[in-house]
Amino acid sequence: MLGLYLHIPFCSAICNYCNFNRGLFEPGLKNRYVAAIEREIRQAGRGEGVDTIFFGGGTPSLLEPGEIGALIRACRDSFDVTRDAEVTLETNPETASALRMEQFRDAGVNRVSFGVQSFREDELKRLGRIHSADRARTAVAEARQAGIDNVSLDLMMWLPQQTQAHWKESVEALIDVGPEHASLYLLELYPNAPLKEDMARSGWSLAPDDDAADMYLWSLERLENSGYEQYEISNVARSGLRSRHNLKYWEDGEWLGFGCGAHSTRGDLRWKNVSATEEYISRMASGASLVAERRELSPSQRLEEALFTGLRLTDGIDLAKVSDRYGSDVWTRYGEALTPFIRDGFVIRDESRLRLSRNGMLLANEILQVFV
């Protein structure tokens, strides 16, 4: 089954750490964009089976529920979307209300992923977020009242001035709110992030690396004790409620991306649409190709990719299956490079599976370089 990803590149304000493909919301541009992406979906559809639709951004919840409904309809008209497909809307708390949540549900959304990031006001301010912790709590309640019973929250750790105690406050608040799924991301400061300047100007600093590691390990244990299972480096879920869409990225699945900058993966092919919103709309209008980059992977590149993504999962990968699928013995190829990590307990090989230990997850970037 395919997943469909729809990119909505508009935000009410630009956060000072954000490196995503997004811009400020403008009603006229948004209207033209929605028409273009609907057309792209209708042109691409060949009736293939689809079991997940994911609206990501940007802030997709800035669209009107009627527009989200029209895009879901375009997906259903053009693909064979299963009746129980997971349909996720990334939502910023300030865009939610009881009525909008009901309307999104009526439009076909059955999973909402809230970008909360922190339950502390000072941290939200430092990040340039425009919601409050209370608004986030209320937004989750509004989604629940609307009958959306699959809710995910994002939190960010290792924020400027964040201590271990501050991080624990946010994790405890998340547990109180009780979402079905949560993603815990480490703040990554890209080279020219305005947040870097804010930090220099205001004298804000990051906790030492060891504290960041403790924050990560503590939160996973705390969440496990509260009924969540970690299933990926940054993701936990209640039993049976893993993100079906995101699993396609880690389990060597296939998906089509629509909208500016969206990536697609089918078989050996990888391609990416043009990133700029205006260029995307004008190419769509003129019938020009939307593709900015296209690559065909060799079996050995596909093997690397499958290992690189699969080892992010707590279940890891089945060495025999992956070796068979790509016609190359994983152990012969990478065993020597992996041995030091296995010796130090960062990588575990049991029977035919290979996976990262929890301490190995802290070093994932380094370990996964073995496959690149």
Ligand code: SF4
């Ligand atoms: S809301 Fe999300 S996508 Fe928009 S600027 Fe902030 S971090 Fe970036």
